[in-house]
Amino acid sequence: MSEMEEFLNPESVAVVGASRKPGKIGHELLRNIIEGNYEGEIYPINPSGDEVLGLESYSSVLDVENDIDLAVLAVPAPIIPKIIEECGEKGIRSVVIVSAGFSEAGNKDLEDKLVEEAEKWGIRVIGPNCTGIANYNKKLHATMETRAKEGNIGFISQSGALGGAILAWTRERNIGLSKFVSYGNACDIAESETLEYLAEDPKTKAITLYLEGVKDGEEFINAARKATRKKPVIAVKGGLSEAGAKSVASHTSSLAGNRKVFFGIMKQTDIIRAEGVEDMFDMARAVAFQKPVRGKKVAVVTNSGGPGVLATDKLDELGLEIPSPPAGIIKKLDFLPDASSLKNPIDMTAEATSEMYGETVEALFSEEYYDAALVIDVPVAWGNGVDEAKALASAKEKIDKPIAACWMAGHLVEDAIPVLEEKGIQNYSTPKRAAQALWALSQKTHEE
Amino acid sequence: MSEMEEFLNPESVAVVGASRKPGKIGHELLRNIIEGNYEGEIYPINPSGDEVLGLESYSSVLDVENDIDLAVLAVPAPIIPKIIEECGEKGIRSVVIVSAGFSEAGNKDLEDKLVEEAEKWGIRVIGPNCTGIANYNKKLHATMETRAKEGNIGFISQSGALGGAILAWTRERNIGLSKFVSYGNACDIAESETLEYLAEDPKTKAITLYLEGVKDGEEFINAARKATRKKPVIAVKGGLSEAGAKSVASHTSSLAGNRKVFFGIMKQTDIIRAEGVEDMFDMARAVAFQKPVRGKKVAVVTNSGGPGVLATDKLDELGLEIPSPPAGIIKKLDFLPDASSLKNPIDMTAEATSEMYGETVEALFSEEYYDAALVIDVPVAWGNGVDEAKALASAKEKIDKPIAACWMAGHLVEDAIPVLEEKGIQNYSTPKRAAQALWALSQKTHEE
Numbered sequence: 096m097s098e099m100e101e102f103l104n105p106e107s108v109a110v111v112g113a114s115r116k117p118g119k120i121g122h123e124l125l126r127n128i129i130e131g132n133y134e135g136e137i138y139p140i141n142p143s144g145d146e147v148l149g150l151e152s153y154s155s156v157l158d159v160e161n162d163i164d165l166a167v168l169a170v171p172a173p174i175i176p177k178i179i180e181e182c183g184e185k186g187i188r189s190v191v192i193v194s195a196g197f198s199e200a201g202n203k204d205l206e207d208k209l210v211e212e213a214e215k216w217g218i219r220v221i222g223p224n225c226t227g228i229a230n231y232n233k234k235l236h237a238t239m240e241t242r243a244k245e246g247n248i249g250f251i252s253q254s255g256a257l258g259g260a261i262l263a264w265t266r267e268r269n270i271g272l273s274k275f276v277s278y279g280n281a282c283d284i285a286e287s288e289t290l291e292y293l294a295e296d297p298k299t300k301a302i303t304l305y306l307e308g309v310k311d312g313e314e315f316i317n318a319a320r321k322a323t324r325k326k327p328v329i330a331v332k333g334g335l336s337e338a339g340a341k342s343v344a345s346h347t348s349s350l351a352g353n354r355k356v357f358f359g360i361m362k363q364t365d366i367i368r369a370e371g372v373e374d375m376f377d378m379a380r381a382v383a384f385q386k387p388v389r390g391k392k393v394a395v396v397t398n399s400g401g402p403g404v405l406a407t408d409k410l411d412e413l414g415l416e417i418p419s420p421p422a423g424i425i426k427k428l429d430f431l432p433d434a435s436s437l438k439n440p441i442d443m444t445a446e447a448t449s450e451m452y453g454e455t456v457e458a459l460f461s462e463e464y465y466d467a468a469l470v471i472d473v474p475v476a477w478g479n480g481v482d483e484a485k486a487l488a489s490a491k492e493k494i495d496k497p498i499a500a501c502w503m504a505g506h507l508v509e510d511a512i513p514v515l516e517e518k519g520i521q522n523y524s525t526p527k528r529a530a531q532a533l534w535a536l537s538q539k540t541h542e543e
Numbered sequence: 544m545s546e547m548e549e550f551l552n553p554e555s556v557a558v559v560g561a562s563r564k565p566g567k568i569g570h571e572l573l574r575n576i577i578e579g580n581y582e583g584e585i586y587p588i589n590p591s592g593d594e595v596l597g598l599e600s601y602s603s604v605l606d607v608e609n610d611i612d613l614a615v616l617a618v619p620a621p622i623i624p625k626i627i628e629e630c631g632e633k634g635i636r637s638v639v640i641v642s643a644g645f646s647e648a649g650n651k652d653l654e655d656k657l658v659e660e661a662e663k664w665g666i667r668v669i670g671p672n673c674t675g676i677a678n679y680n681k682k683l684h685a686t687m688e689t690r691a692k693e694g695n696i697g698f699i700s701q702s703g704a705l706g707g708a709i710l711a712w713t714r715e716r717n718i719g720l721s722k723f724v725s726y727g728n729a730c731d732i733a734e735s736e737t738l739e740y741l742a743e744d745p746k747t748k749a750i751t752l753y754l755e756g757v758k759d760g761e762e763f764i765n766a767a768r769k770a771t772r773k774k775p776v777i778a779v780k781g782g783l784s785e786a787g788a789k790s791v792a793s794h795t796s797s798l799a800g801n802r803k804v805f806f807g808i809m810k811q812t813d814i815i816r817a818e819g820v821e822d823m824f825d826m827a828r829a830v831a832f833q834k835p836v837r838g839k840k841v842a843v844v845t846n847s848g849g850p851g852v853l854a855t856d857k858l859d860e861l862g863l864e865i866p867s868p869p870a871g872i873i874k875k876l877d878f879l880p881d882a883s884s885l886k887n888p889i890d891m892t893a894e895a896t897s898e899m900y901g902e903t904v905e906a907l908f909s910e911e912y913y914d915a916a917l918v919i920d921v922p923v924a925w926g927n928g929v930d931e932a933k934a935l936a937s938a939k940e941k942i943d944k945p946i947a948a949c950w951m952a953g954h955l956v957e958d959a960i961p962v963l964e965e966k967g968i969q970n971y972s973t974p975k976r977a978a979q980a981l982w983a984l985s986q987k988t989h990e991e
Contacts, residue, residue, distance in 0.1 A: 123925055195893070199848075200882040241924045241955065254849025256893065256921040260951040263924065264972070267953035307852060333852035336859030342852050342888050371853065371975035400647075401702025404755060404781035404790050405819065411784030434648040440790050445643070445704065473704040476689045476711065477571055503708040505715035507689070524712070527819040 246271015694719015
């Protein structure tokens, strides 16, 4: 069993520093584990004894009779080495340290001391200065951040708070995650080991990664290569600019490396680079649910000219192609309104019926020609796009190629989006974002 | 009075083709005017007489006794020339044609005929193949699209449906508009005249423009130059790629021009180019509410390292500077937590109190050094960022420099955003978007 597995699938968790005071990190962390319905044993560790949040609490891990698989530490930095020692004596092998105040704050000696202590006992460490870990497939939320929804995207974040903000934001956008690991100062476990673990995790279909620097370049390249052969990895790199790199040093105390070096590594390892966190999850949603785009030919289907034009521009910019349909396909599109344009984009015009969404997409894929489709619906202001979504979703059942959707009208289309996403068709709020998702699908390099 | 003024400030409006059937364009258009609480006279024109939506209807504009300032036409294309003739006889000077089926559908002759008829009567025309116009400052919603909220951003769209999708989307994002003009095939009034009008409109603080092609390059350059001297103009250009340009031809039947030519025109006229519609409104919100960024020096303030790094990277990429504070300012930041980084970004760490948001920003602007600030808050999962927003909003009252905010945690911060925006501090969901907004503010070239 991978040692990461012991962190993410523990039978029991101790929260050291489980304060009774709401707003204290140890308290909120414990509350998250309880309210998240974790099914293993939970041990609050609080020197003032008694109980916390309805659970019996212990003054030390050494007072707990049963085995403890994972300890999450939220106590002041100076006493961390002593707590590690107690964890060692107790036989705990996996420790997450949420506490800050180590190398990122200039206290390198204290961090060295905790590492030394952990090595002595054979303890593996995530953190310090991280925001915890979560296994959404096991209802384990060992973090004080928002409890994200279960899904199939793995998320690794060097930055704790950014990770937390993203977890909150995934809930709002209904994006589901499999595992979350924030590793902060990375005194022991870092990006490479986590990447390797998620690459093997059957519940994770795509991996997202917020990275500031790497601990060991060669190790990272090897881990990334292995991972991208298994599943798509999408990364945002913080600290690309000189000014950004300087601020990385005082954040996670890692060396940021320069833009060129990093872009080179990403290219070499087939990691898909995202410009920002929204882009990263736009792309992750696409690659987690659909097969790769195997060629370059994309059909754009729309009921409105403008968005079709914008989609075409972006696809072209990203190196994809938007060729007109061959004659055989055009023949099959004879049911479209007279004013339609049968070039590409296929502009069905505002007269398009909802059925035409299904029929058109089926016709386009009736011959081996297109590799993917980008389908746009701008419903009238008194519509909601649901019938068009149903027609497309039902056509998708017969089609083996990736489709990105752009149901484009704010709240108007909010009921249509779940209809699409149930069939793995991800929806994007603008043509540009939908085009970028298809591009990411065309970058998938792994087998399968 | 500008002729555009007659379109946007009519005392009376006739809707020709005001069907009694919900879902018909003429019906929905009439309903929008009524439900939008337009205060002038409304005349439904419907050959089957009687009443529509509770208003007396007339079989022709000629049957209406009073004057009609504006007619909106939603009848089949072939009868448009005849309706124009009736409008002419009635003395109507402003006509919006929503109907499609003209040059964009290959019927150039029919479009020529309507233009000829309009010219004969001295009628000005917006459209055909457009989605109408709106004056939010006068509660006139002469379009079948979503009724947007009143505000100070003008929006010109060559594409009707894209315009409609954007109106729906502005509501969701709480973005307010002053005027909306969709001009479709632009048989008479086009982008240049509308731009000139909005440049003079005191209710419009920034102009957004979705453009596919221009009718007359020289006229556009002149209009754009005049407009950008008055207020910021931000544009998205559809049809930048060859494939996109082809689809423009069958959409609004205009010539798209190539990427290089258009980028040149934008540069020459000081139009700010946006890559997509989200970017366009991100930037428009910034420039509509705050003064220009007069130099290049930006202070980044954060309680979380990662987002600070991402903001710094993006600012740097956009050519802005992120210099460390001078000694005099550093001295004034002695109240910050020990672990804070006083370089730039100013990372107050997770220990930052809400008051520190105000105090830090005030200290940063206490000397003439920084030109703008980008302020980030990642609240804890059990927080909402409201107190931090209040502290920043109250500091802003004493500060004359632009500030962009990034309260970053999805629904967690939704109550904080109105607190910020009430003071003109626009909030962005990611550091990248906030950085881009400050960049747009640094591009403002107009006087004031």
